Every structure is written in structure tokens, then in C-alpha cells.
Amino acid sequence: MELVTRFEAATLSTAELYGLRKEAFIAFNAAPRGSQDQRDMLLTMRNIEDELATRAPGL
Structure with a gap:
């Protein structure tokens, strides 16, 4: 498996993550x-x- 950068992670859906x-x-x-x-x-x-964590709803 390849390293996933933060930029690559930002392009994926939550389910994909x-x-x-x-x-x-x-x-x-x-x-x-x-x-x-x-x-x-x-x-x-x-x-x-x-x-x-950036996608989590705030409290």
C-alpha cells in the first residue's frame, strides 16, 4: 500500500477514508x-x- 498524503485524503469521501x-x-x-x-x-x-477530524461535526 502506498503512502496517502493529507492532500490525497482531502479528495476522498468519508466512507473511502x-x-x-x-x-x-x-x-x-x-x-x-x-x-x-x-x-x-x-x-x-x-x-x-x-x-x-476536520469533517467531524462541531460540538
């Missing part, structure tokens, strides 16, 4: 510990979470 977050989580766990792939998936999940 949730699906991609799941894929990134699975890829993170499958990657060797401390590898570049694992770091990329961690960053991908962070970018997705940041984008989802």
Missing part, C-alpha cells in the same frame, strides 16, 4: 517492525485521522 484507514492498519501490522513500510502506514493513518 474509513476503508483506507482499515487497509492502512492491516498493512501496518503486516509490515516488519520498524520498517519504512510500517512508518509510511503510520503516517497514512495519521493523515486520514487528521482529515476525518
Whole structure:
């Protein structure tokens, strides 16, 4: 799985982001510990979470 940037995440629907977050989580766990792939998936999940946070309704 490729790294998803914040800009790429902004172009996706909320449903797509949730699906991609799941894929990134699975890829993170499958990657060797401390590898570049694992770091990329961690960053991908962070970018997705940041984008989802901007879409959350305010309280």
C-alpha cells in the first residue's frame, strides 16, 4: 500500500477514508517492525485521522 498524503485524503469521501484507514492498519501490522513500510502506514493513518477530524461535526 502506498503512502496517502493529507492532500490525497482531502479528495476522498468519508466512507473511502474509513476503508483506507482499515487497509492502512492491516498493512501496518503486516509490515516488519520498524520498517519504512510500517512508518509510511503510520503516517497514512495519521493523515486520514487528521482529515476525518476536520469533517467531524462541531460540538
